[in-house]
Amino acid sequence: MKCPFCQRLETEVIETRDSEDNATTRRRRACIHCGKRFTTYERVEVEPLIVIKKDKRREQFNREKLQRGILKAGEKTTLSLDSINSLVDKVERELRGADTSEIESQKIGRTVARELKKIDKLAYIRFASVFRQFVDLEDLEKELKKIS
Numbered sequence: 001m002k003c004p005f006c007q008r009l010e011t012e013v014i015e016t017r018d019s020e021d022n023a024t025t026r027r028r029r030a031c032i033h034c035g036k037r038f039t040t041y042e043r044v045e046v047e048p049l050i051v052i053k054k055d056k057r058r059e060q061f062n063r064e065k066l067q068r069g070i071l072k073a074g075e076k077t078t079l080s081l082d083s084i085n086s087l088v089d090k091v092e093r094e095l096r097g098a099d100t101s102e103i104e105s106q107k108i109g110r111t112v113a114r115e116l117k118k119i120d121k122l123a124y125i126r127f128a129s130v131f132r133q134f135v136d137l138e139d140l141e142k143e144l145k146k147i148s
Contacts, residue, residue: 003031004038049095050102061103063092070112073127079120087115121147 001011008031015028025042049061067088074084091111095103116124124147
C-alpha cells in the first residue's frame with residue numbers, strides 16, 4: 001500500500017476491523033519511512049447482475065424490487081420479514097454463484113418459487129399466480145394439486 005504522504009510502498013497494518021455487516025474491512029496503517037498513519041478500507045468488488053426480461057430488455061438486478069414482490073406475496077400470511085430477507089439473501093447468493101452475470105428473469109422467478117414453496121404454501125401460490133401468469137382457474141387448480 002502506497003503511503004499518501006511520502007508515496008513510499010512500505011507500510012504496515014497496525015489495526016484491522018470489520019464493519020458491522022462484514023462487507024468492508026477497515027485497516028489502520030503506518031508508513032515505515034515517514035511514520036505517519038492513515039486508514040484504508042477494503043471491500044469485495046462484485047460485478048453487477050443483469051436481469052434479462054421476457055421481452056429481452058436488460059436491467060440491473062434490484063434486490064429491493066425482488067423483496068417487494070415477495071413481501072406482496074406474503075401479505076396476510078405467516079411469512080416473517082426475517083424469512084423474506086433470508087430468502088432474498090439466498091436467491092441473490094445463488095444468482096451470484098452462477099457462471100454468468102446475466103440472468104433470465106424466469107430463472108429468478110423459478111428460484112424464488114422453489115424456496116417459497118418450502119416455507120409458505122400460500123405465499124408460493126400468490127407468487128406463482130403472478131410469475132406463471134395463471135390464465136384461468138384450471139391453471140391455479142393444477143398448481144394447488146401439485147403442492148397438496
